[in-house]
Amino acid sequence: MNKTIVALSTARGRAAISVVRMSGDNSIEIAKQFFRPFPQKPNLLKLGTLTTSHFDEHAMCVYFVAPHSYTGENTVEFHCHGGTAVAQAVIETCLEHGAVMAQNGEFSKRAFINGKQNLTNAEGIIEMIDAETASAAKAGANLLENKLGKRIVALQDTLLDIVSSCEAALDYPEEDLELPTVETSKQKLTDILCKINELISTATLGKVAKYGIDVAIVGKPNVGKSSLLNALLGVDRAIVSDIQGTTRDTLTESVNYRDIRFNFVDTAGIRESNNEIEIEGIKRARKAADSADVVLHVTDDPTDRSVYPTIRPQVRIYNKSDLFKSEPCCVDSLVVSAKYGDVEIIKETLYEMFSAQDIETSDLLITNERHLSCLKQAKLQLTEAIADCDKTTLDVVANEIKQVWQTLGQITGTDASEDVIDRIYSKFCLGK
Ligand SMILES: Nc1nc2c(ncn2[C@@H]2O[C@H](COP(=O)(O)OP(=O)(O)OP(=O)(O)O)[C@@H](O)[C@H]2O)c(=O)[nH]1
Ligand SMILES: [Mg+2]
Incomplete structure (x- = not known):
């Protein structure tokens, strides 16, 4: 008999209701000791009295019988009044009657062990819980729906077909089996390689969907970088002044635009300086630019043609257009007035630059580093196998x-080692 675990499944704190969940062979017997009248049928919420050692709680209870539950085990949920004290008392009551506290992600880990979900489902759930934009949630939902899992299994099936026909040819050479030619095996392997490459190529967009786009705002002092950050965010976040060198530290703030998250970093104006603090600020500005997905190189001089020295993509922004006497010299740049005008054109340009509109129409994006590294390893192994043919x-x-089969299997968990599984489930919050 396994241990019955208990945890709060909703967020801690003031709220209308809290859900406390128990899972394990004994969970129904445990609940019957202190919840009356206990529901007569599974899957139906029933109102009743939950007797704790401190007070009687009027709560709802529902139970699920194995294997028809999230974890695949007998499960009981109490939907009680919100707030910390009530949920705590309900959990204590479960503990007093034989349950033990769940570890982070233990409910989901049990669901995995009982075959209710594979690893990509679990990672999908984590991505959905963590999602802050619709596109990040969609990427998680796709994983949860097992879209990636199904594709991986299809690739693995084809690999097994190839292996089994190779082995049949080796084991029964005397049988008149239709033997795979090197050419047909090679062709099939090359098709699989193409599919793996296609999946890998979605990772760039997947990163945009999951984390958004990191944008560093750089330029000389006083060109209006902080004003631009404030205008992009629509709030007065950074200090703006006409004194050169106002911003010292980097300042990162995010804003959602058409389902995408933009993470803007305001930075210190770059110039020669003897001031120790300013020098550190400039160092941080350069670092922010070097690690950004794209750099906004801001200038307030319409004759400025300079390029910011970076390998990152960059967009030149002519700011303070309200003061310009003539059109700026470079046409492939954006012209705005952070103080008086609209700066949405910047977000739209970046949105298009990263093809973010494709996220909505894409069927599947690789958003998880673990999946990407397995795919890359499978690609290397497969390339070698093709050459060896x-x-x-x-x-x-x-x-x-x-070996390729095994590497792909790590994605869905058919061949995942214990520590990979533990690492994934430990990312869950308590009660999930
Ligand atoms: N006329 C006009 N003035 C602006 C515009 N944008 C910013 N300014 C002014 O330019 C001055 C500098 O603005 P900041 O946003 O502090 O410039 P910064 O680039 O962050 O400066 P540092 O932090 O010192 O590097 C302020 O007085 C702003 O009000 C604009 O579009 N038009
Ligand atoms: Mg500034």
Whole structure:
């Protein structure tokens, strides 16, 4: 008999209701000791009295019978009044009657062990819980729906087909089996490689969907970088003044635009300086630019053609257009007035630059670093196997294909080691 675990499944603090969940072989027996009348049927919420050692709580109770529950085990949920004290008393009551506190993610880990979800489902749930934009939630929902899992399994099936026909050819050479030619095996492997490459290529957009776009705002002092940050955010966040060198530290703030998160970083104006603090600020500004997805190079001089020295993509912004006597010299730049005008054109330009509109229409994006690194490793192994088709014997190639199968299996968990599983489930919040 396994241990019955208990935890608060809703957020802690003041709220209308709290849900306390118990899962394990004994959970129904435990709940019957202090919740009356206990629901007569599973899957139906019933109102009743939950007797704690401090007070009687009027609560709702529902139970699910294994395997028809989230965890695949017997499960009981109490929907009680919100607030910290009530939920705590309900949890204590469960503990007093034989339950133990759940670890982070233990409910979901049990769901995995009981075959209710695979690892990509679990990672999808984490991404959905963490999502702050619709596109990040959609990426999580796709994982939860097992879209990636299904594609991986299809690739693995084809690999197994190839391996089994290679092995049949090796094991039963005397049988008149239709043997795979090197050419057909190679072609099938190359098709799989193409599909893996396609998946890998979605990771750039996947990163945009999940984390948003990191944008560093750089330029000389006083050109209006902080004013631009405030205008982009629509709030008065950074100090603005006509004194050169106002901003010292980097300042990061995010704003959502059409389902995408923009993470803007305001930075110190870049110039020669003897001031120790300003020098540090400028160092941080350069670092922010070097790690950003894109740099907004701001200038307030319409004759300025300079380019910010970085390998990152950059967009030149001519700010203070209200003061310009003539059109700025470079046409492929954006012209705005952070103080008096509209700066939405900047967000729209960046949105298009990163093809963010494709997120909505994309069926599946790779948003998880673990999946990406497995795919990259599978790509390397497969490339080697394809090259070896011409150089070596069928049994060597068959073994190489099995390795690719295993690497892909790590994505869905068919071949995930214990520590990978633990790492994934520990990212869950308590009660999930
Ligand atoms: N006329 C006009 N003035 C602006 C505009 N944008 C900013 N300013 C003014 O320019 C001055 C400098 O603005 P900031 O936003 O502090 O400039 P900054 O680039 O952050 O400056 P540092 O932090 O010192 O590097 C302030 O007096 C702003 O009011 C604009 O579009 N038009
Ligand atoms: Mg500033």
